[in-house]
Amino acid sequence: MSSTPFRLRFAPSPTGNLHIGGARTALFNWLLARHSGGQFVVRIEDTDLDRSKRVFEDAILHELRWLGLDWDEGPDVGGPHAPYRQTERLERYNEVIQRLLASGQAYRCTCTEERLTALRADQEAQKSGRRGYDGRCRDRDLGPDAGPHVIRLRVPDGDTVVEDLVKGNVRFSNGDIEDFVIARAGSADQVGMPMYNFVVTCDDVDMGITHVLRGDEHLINTPKQLLIYAAMGATPPRFGHMPLILALDGSKMSKRNGETSVGAYRELGIHPEAMMSYLARLGWSCGDQELFSVEELTSLFTTQGIGSSPSKWDMEKLVWVNSQWMRSLPADTMAARARGFFAARGWAEHPREAALIACLRERTRTLVELAEAARVFFGDDYPKDVAVMAATLPAAREILTGVVDLLSLQADWSEAALETAVHGWCEARGVKLGKVAQPVRVALCGQKVGPGLYQTLHVLGREVALARLGAAVSLVP
């Protein structure tokens, strides 16, 4: 345990569903908060009014909960720093902007879009020299009545160094950072909508955030944010920028080379525990260990384990990780999850659900695979080319007739009783069990491979099993 509890946050923009990159960011921040015995905050960055939607916020929170994360403060649970949606914090931003204006660390700028465009064109034509805003309004001391204006931060000379937890020190020259806009155009009585770099900093200060782990793509924003911290007279958090998640071939992840939304993996039958374990290893390591329980992760996770090279999204590995959880999750958890996948296929509750799941969970790698393997155990929905398959097997008619005769008299349909009966029958006739099992299994399920014979018989139930065996007998030539 660290001595001071950390405060971390996940700050999604509700402009789409939760993607795997965002999920990893949320997870790493959550893990560090939990590891330190600190707090985790969810904040919604919805200042992009055109693209932000409440349905996306709901979906993101839903996926985070599915993944197994919880938060101490957030839009849905409240907390001491509420509200947790940026559009509900505009008054506070205005207050800070007024303070920065009063102290001269920010100023009003009335330069028009046309002037700025012409300035850019000029700078480009000159090839060398200063880039970005030329500071025309810097010392004009414009008041609120100056007409339509934006608010810019007065960027001092010198360098800004990001002391990154992952990359080490990264130095930026302030000369390359123009006096950037912190609030869009507003009027005398209304400051315009504040910009991302400003609101994120303001919130991180107000919410006492101590550490920020986020994707590489934000590194470019960090010097600007550090300049805002300085202007506000606030201590910045520690930053750590994590390398991108790439597709297996090294290209950028996109729909074309794999699913990118967390929901898609849930629908593919990935368990949240597997997703968490797999995501944790994308950019973080602890020796050679590949599988982690949530308890292990919260106890082992520190920023020292975060690597500086990009990780690759490997579906095969995720599925392998998932298969480990297929074997190890408690039976009632498996049953509750499997039931959802059965219901999605329109299947009513299975009378021997526990036995059904028990015989399939170790043979399948995802809940979708499990559900598909369960298909033959629901109703009459099983391959109907049984006769053709069964007929190709040696002595099929003789074996199937014998087994039907035997099992018709069998009242106790437990696995153990079925085993005793079939075993006894094989021994009495001197036939090997394997010879018997194959045509029987094909007759029952239309497949040569599958769960154990007694499990299959038991899970199908007496009536269905005898009906299928009988049907096969009548079809075998």
Ligand code: GLU
């Ligand atoms: N809202 C930003 C995003 O969704 C995150 C900002 C941050 O982590 O500082 O990328």
